[in-house]
Structures are given as C-alpha cells and as structure tokens.
Amino acid sequence: MHIVVCLKQVIDPEITPRYFKIDADTNRPETSDTDLVLDSFAENALELAIQIRDKIPGATVTALCLGDEESEDVLRRALAFTANAAVRVWDSEWENLDGQAVGHILAQSIKTLGGAQLVLTGYQASDIEEGLVGPVMAEELGIPCLTLVSDLEVEEDNVKATIEVEGGYAVVSVPSPSIFTIISSETNVPRLPKVKDVRLARSKQITLLESEELNLDSERCQPGVKLERAYVVNREVACEVLPGNDGGDFAGELAERLLALKIL
Amino acid sequence: MSRILVFTNQQEEGLSTGAKEALAFGSRLASSTGGEVRSVSLGPLAADGAKESISLGASIAYTISNPLLAEYDVELYVNCIETVFQQSGADILILSFDRIGKDLVGRLATRIGASAITEVVDYNADSEKLTWIRPIYGDKAFGEYTTTRSLVVVGIRKKSQNVDMPDETRIGEIIEVNYSPTEDMIVTKLVVKIQAALSDIRLEDARIVISGGRGVGGPEGFNELHVLAYLLGGTVGASRAACDAGWVPSNLQVGQTGAIVAPDLYIAVGISGASQHLAGISNAKTVVAINTDPEAPIFKRANIGVVADYKTVIQSLTEKLKKVLV
Ligand SMILES: Cc1cc2nc3c(=O)[nH]c(=O)nc-3n(C[C@H](O)[C@H](O)[C@H](O)COP(=O)(O)OP(=O)(O)OC[C@H]3O[C@@H](n4cnc5c(N)ncnc54)[C@H](O)[C@@H]3O)c2cc1C
Ligand SMILES: Nc1ncnc2c1ncn2[C@@H]1O[C@H](COP(=O)(O)O)[C@@H](O)[C@H]1O
Numbered sequence: 001m002h003i004v005v006c007l008k009q010v011i012d013p014e015i016t017p018r019y020f021k022i023d024a025d026t027n028r029p030e031t032s033d034t035d036l037v038l039d040s041f042a043e044n045a046l047e048l049a050i051q052i053r054d055k056i057p058g059a060t061v062t063a064l065c066l067g068d069e070e071s072e073d074v075l076r077r078a079l080a081f082t083a084n085a086a087v088r089v090w091d092s093e094w095e096n097l098d099g100q101a102v103g104h105i106l107a108q109s110i111k112t113l114g115g116a117q118l119v120l121t122g123y124q125a126s127d128i129e130e131g132l133v134g135p136v137m138a139e140e141l142g143i144p145c146l147t148l149v150s151d152l153e154v155e156e157d158n159v160k161a162t163i164e165v166e167g168g169y170a171v172v173s174v175p176s177p178s179i180f181t182i183i184s185s186e187t188n189v190p191r192l193p194k195v196k197d198v199r200l201a202r203s204k205q206i207t208l209l210e211s212e213e214l215n216l217d218s219e220r221c222q223p224g225v226k227l228e229r230a231y232v233v234n235r236e237v238a239c240e241v242l243p244g245n246d247g248g249d250f251a252g253e254l255a256e257r258l259l260a261l262k263i264l
Numbered sequence: 265m266s267r268i269l270v271f272t273n274q275q276e277e278g279l280s281t282g283a284k285e286a287l288a289f290g291s292r293l294a295s296s297t298g299g300e301v302r303s304v305s306l307g308p309l310a311a312d313g314a315k316e317s318i319s320l321g322a323s324i325a326y327t328i329s330n331p332l333l334a335e336y337d338v339e340l341y342v343n344c345i346e347t348v349f350q351q352s353g354a355d356i357l358i359l360s361f362d363r364i365g366k367d368l369v370g371r372l373a374t375r376i377g378a379s380a381i382t383e384v385v386d387y388n389a390d391s392e393k394l395t396w397i398r399p400i401y402g403d404k405a406f407g408e409y410t411t412t413r414s415l416v417v418v419g420i421r422k423k424s425q426n427v428d429m430p431d432e433t434r435i436g437e438i439i440e441v442n443y444s445p446t447e448d449m450i451v452t453k454l455v456v457k458i459q460a461a462l463s464d465i466r467l468e469d470a471r472i473v474i475s476g477g478r479g480v481g482g483p484e485g486f487n488e489l490h491v492l493a494y495l496l497g498g499t500v501g502a503s504r505a506a507c508d509a510g511w512v513p514s515n516l517q518v519g520q521t522g523a524i525v526a527p528d529l530y531i532a533v534g535i536s537g538a539s540q541h542l543a544g545i546s547n548a549k550t551v552v553a554i555n556t557d558p559e560a561p562i563f564k565r566a567n568i569g570v571v572a573d574y575k576t577v578i579q580s581l582t583e584k585l586k587k588v589l590v
Contacts, residue, residue: 173453
C-alpha cells in the first residue's frame, strides 16, 4: 500500500500580528528563513499517514512537496517522522502558482510515482488557506476526495473517514484509491521525532522530480487567480488593564466591570 | 454584465445559512454588475429551496428533485451542479465555503475549466476588472484577486455576509432540470452519524462565551469555566490547542477553523490570541482576557485585561458574581 502525503512549506502562521508585514512591491510577507515551517494541517496529515503505515504490513509513505530548494526542510521533517521516501517537485519557471495549478502538478507527480492508494493533504494551507489542492487532485486523478477529515480507518478496498459535520461527526466509507484533506484532532497531534530519526533524516535522499518528467498540461499550470494587492489590517483595540495585587482584587474589579455592562 | 448561479444547499428547515449568505452575496454582486442571479437546489425538497431562493433574489431557480439526492454525496452533487451550470449559461458560480462547499469548489472549478477563489468576503466592481477580496495569512491581511479565466467558481467565507430578509412577493421561475443522476455515481456510504453532546446553548448563538486555551492546563480547569458559564447563562468555548489536547470536544473550538461567534461578552482564559483564533471573535462586543503574560497578543484585542493566573481569579469571580446574581 502506497500512501502519499502532500506537504507545503509556509510562513509561520503564529507570527504575532504586530510583527507581520507585507512588502508592498511583491505583495508577499516580509520573512526571514527562520519564519518558514511545515504547514500545520499537512503536519497532522503526515502524522496520520505514519500511524496508518505502522498498522499495515508493507505499507510505505512518500512525502511530496512542490517547492524550491529551501522547502526541503519540510521533507527532512517528514523523514524524521520516518516517512519512507521524500520527493520534491520544482521548476524555476513556476511563480505565483495557485491551488489549482499546484493540484494539477501534484496529481501528475503522483502518477509519475506510480500512483497511490491513499493521498493525504492538509485541509487548508496555513498561509493562503485556499483549500483547493485536495479536491483539484481528485478531479485530475478521477478519484474521490473527502474534506475536513479527522481520522481514517483503512480496510481492504475501502477507507472509513471520520468527518466533521453540522452538530457532530459522521463516519463515511469510500472506496480506495481516494484523497482526504485532514484537520487536526486529538488523534493526529504531530509527534516529537526521536533524536536518532532526526539524525538519520539528514543523510536520507530527497528525490527531485523536474517538470519535463511530469507530462504537464501547460494551460493547467497557469494560475487561475492573480493577487493584485495585499495589505495588513490593524484590529488593535485599547485594553484597560485592571489594577490589583492578587486574584481577589482582580476578581472584584472584573466583577464590577462585568456588572456595569448590564448584560449579566 | 454577469450571469450568476448560486448553489443553495438545503436542510430540513430550509436553506442553510451558507446558502442564504451566498444568495445575499450574489444579489449584491448582481446589482453592482447589472447581472442576474439564478439558483440551483437539489433533492426531494428542492422545490421548497427554489421558492425560498426566489424570495431571496433568484430570478430563475433550477431544481433537480431526484430522491437519490436526499443525502449529500460529493460525486452526485458535483455532477448535478455541473449540469445545471452548463444549462444556465452562467459565468460566475457561487457557493458557501462551508463543509459541503469545501468538497465542491475545487472539483467544480476544475471540471468546468474555471478559476477558483475561496474564502471570499467581498468584491470590488468599481475598477475595470472585478476583484475578489478575501482574508489571507490567518486573517492578518487581506488580498485582492483578479481571475485569469472567463468562468469563476467562488467560495464565500462562512458568517461573512449579512443575510437578506426574504421577500415572499418576489416572482421567479422554477425550472426542473432534466437530469437523472444514477445510483452508481454514489461513492460515499454513511456508516454512522454521531451527534455531539448537545449543550443548552449553541456556541454561535450564545450571548456570553467563556473560552479556555492551553493556559487552562487540562480538563479540570474547564470545570471552573463551566461553573462560571452556567451562572452567567453562557456557554464554554475553546482554542484549537485545548481541543487538540482532547480537554474538550472539537465542536467547542472557536476561530477560523471552528465556530464564528458574536457574543455580547467573550472571556478568553489562558488563550494567547493567535490571529486564527481572533478570526472567530471579530464580532464579539466586549472581550475580556485573563492571561499570565502581559505581552500576549490577546491583550491587543481585549477591551478589559487581567494579567494573572486564571486559577486565582475565576473561582473568586464566580463567588462574587453569585452573591449579586443569585
Ligand atoms: C490554518 C490554521 C487555522 C487555525 N484555526 C484555529 C482556530 O479556529 N481556533 C484556534 O483557537 N486556533 C486556531 N489555530 C491555531 C492558532 O494558531 C494557535 O495555535 C492556537 O489558537 C493557540 O491556542 P492557545 O491560545 O490556547 O495556546 P497558546 O498559544 O499556547 O497560549 C496559551 C496562553 O495561556 C497563557 N497561560 C498559561 N498559563 C496560564 C494561567 N495559569 N493563567 C492564565 N493564562 C495562562 C499563556 O501566557 C499563553 O498566552 C489555527 C492555526 C492554523 C495554522
Ligand atoms: N506546494 C505544495 N506542495 C505540497 N503540498 C501542498 C502544496 N500546496 C498545498 N499542498 C497541500 O494541500 C493542502 C491544502 O492547501 P491549499 O489548497 O493551498 O489550501 C496543504 O495543507 C498541503 O497538504
């Protein structure tokens, strides 16, 4: 069984809003290398992929990333999670790709890798949050895609997916191969990789796939949207910090303020 | 001049909130561009959905009322919406980017060769080219996008639009589309549906929400928040960190990925104030933050701040308020 998990490198989504700036010339965040991390929901997908592999004899996990050389960091991380193989896809001509173009290229990459029974992605990338790559790949590969999945149980020819629905959750069964976009849950909290695995990951090979190998459709590699302008919004409000020396003081002050709101 | 088709998903009680938001957005866009709004409803209750869509601005409401469509299935719905889209001659397809919309937008855009733009909250029709406005980078910024293809599929961010009041006197045409989805298209099979424990008050409707984060330290701490919430007639929410830790069920999550709340009073306990969390409380009236770290970003959003260990504050606050309120 071959499991492919798609990983994106993104600017750290938890940068404090105050320090977040957008460069007006490029419309991109002002970043330094240290601000780049593995997309948060993709990391949940990676964790889930490894858990599933460990339950199925002979199963393998390939981590797949579309990105420049710098983004090999996320693949090293996947190898430290004990992914079996890491593949990076890149062409220096690719600029400003959107989720649709990325979906096309990743789908072609998966075909080139010989296909997969299970493809996992994060449900929305932590930077632009398009939420498109999984469903677009489904259409490209002609297989089903379920979104907002928190857990999976893999059976012979089917997969049972736990999905968040209005007012609770549902377990839905779909035939494999299929794609799932993963949301965080208490069962897929990313592990802390072992020191030994981090060390081993450094010397493992990362395969580079180049665009000529992928049989790409040049029209589909064109982004469907163009970012014309981006700007930071300031939503800071003035905060009245309550005086006091201990919890009792604070509680008293706060009780007064809350009662004054006349909504209790 | 644009022709707009809105997917109006339906629940037993009528159109979903997302559908109403999508119609409101579509109607507003149509009046700015001089276009027209049509809708598509699926399933045995589609005729009801069509009537409601007309009362909310659709001039033509397409239906496919085949009983197979009673339960949502992604493949079935993609096929049906694609068919209606082609028949309608629309150039803009609008869906709510809610749980179902997240399945559909990317699929439909690829299928019909359209551009896809998601999490849209607004548009700008003043300039030469229509631009779509959406939050980016976890709500820290906005981006304005144009599209490169002649067709576009738009996903509207949940809870971003004011819903219009229905006008029952509006007239429109209902067209049942001649298309028969077949059983073999269905790929998903429902195994079981589990209703989350129902609290008395829905988070989204609550007037008072007390949310806990990683700083609450464990499920025990949440008990204190429940006691206070009960006293105030409010309900408890949580940050993603607290949900992911398994301290509270995930349906209590507030934020971009969770519930969007709009209470009169929001008390954030042990929550740092990440932008993705704040995205869920932008319409809260008074925000109180209790946090040990005076530098925590939550204090930039809170109206009232308490810099302290919540354990020393919450119980004492509950007791003081009990004396006055009970
Ligand atoms: C794409 C994406 C979507 C996301 N969606 C959401 C979402 O919908 N909702 C959401 O909440 N998050 C979301 N997140 C996660 C978000 O970025 C933060 O990681 C999360 O909100 C942090 O939760 P927290 O504030 O509870 O934890 P932390 O950031 O760890 O903060 C804990 C706080 O508790 C304080 N504290 C510690 N001890 C005490 C004490 N005894 N008393 C008082 N204070 C104390 C600390 O000073 C700290 O400020 C999302 C992230 C991404 C990337
Ligand atoms: N460049 C990329 N390389 C690999 N996977 C990606 C890439 N971009 C997006 N993905 C995957 O698709 C998911 C959804 O991304 P998006 O559709 O951009 O919101 C992410 O969480 C990743 O799992």
